[in-house]
Amino acid sequence: MTEHLSVSMPALGIVRLAHADGLALPAYETAGAAGIDLRAAVPESERLVLKAGERALVPTGLIFEIPQGYEGQVRPRSGLAFKNGVTCLNTPGTIDSDYRGEVKVLLINHGDADFVIERGMRVAQMVLAPVVQLAVEERNLAGVTARGEGGFGSTGTA
Numbered sequence: 001m002t003e004h005l006s007v008s009m010p011a012l013g014i015v016r017l018a019h020a021d022g023l024a025l026p027a028y029e030t031a032g033a034a035g036i037d038l039r040a041a042v043p044e045s046e047r048l049v050l051k052a053g054e055r056a057l058v059p060t061g062l063i064f065e066i067p068q069g070y071e072g073q074v075r076p077r078s079g080l081a082f083k084n085g086v087t088c089l090n091t092p093g094t095i096d097s098d099y100r101g102e103v104k105v106l107l108i109n110h111g112d113a114d115f116v117i118e119r120g121m122r123v124a125q126m127v128l129a130p131v132v133q134l135a136v137e138e139r140n141l142a143g144v145t146a147r148g149e150g151g152f153g154s155t156g157t158a
């Protein structure tokens with residue numbers, strides 16, 4: 001499902017760790033999908049049970065080489081959130097382009113039943129997005145604007 005992608009775009013590199021052997025690599029499930037789904041690389045024999053209210057770091061068994069100038073955003077899957085109350089606690093999780101560790105998904109079970117994570121289950125999705133880095137400068141005063149200090153609903157609701 002990547003034939004339509006521009007060849008001028010840099011590729012996302014993926015290095016598979018031993019515990020992801022046999023799992024499908026993340027891929028765009030449809031031509032217009034924003035994210036690639038991340039699969040749980042938990043051992044077949046030791047299903048991960050996320051009790052109601054519990055959180056867990058779910059291994060993907062993958063190291064990503066994200067091109068410089070991009071980030072990975074780990075986001076929940078709406079199906080898991082709607083059906084099971086299972087979501088990413090730190091959404092969107094930030095994957096830095098210079099991170100070379102295993103990507104993990106921080107799931108939390110907000111539902112009222114145990115949630116069993118099986119090997120290969122698609123537990124989250126990762127959206128690649130461009131990022132800008134700006135120089136950081138300390139200043140004595142901030143410039144005047146019409147908004148000023150107004151915020152947190154200052155413009156009303158209607």
Ligand SMILES: O=c1ccn([C@H]2C[C@H](O)[C@@H](COP(=O)(O)OP(=O)(O)OP(=O)(O)O)O2)c(=O)[nH]1
Nearest residue numbers: 074090093094095096097099102103104105106
């Ligand atoms: O859901 C996530 C979020 C982060 N990470 C990894 C990749 C990321 O590049 C790194 C650091 O993430 P972040 O900057 O959000 O965490 P931190 O608490 O600021 O840690 P650090 O001090 O290592 O930056 O942890 C994941 O594997 N999954």
Ligand SMILES: [Mg+2]
Nearest residue numbers: 094095096099
């Ligand atoms: Mg950080």
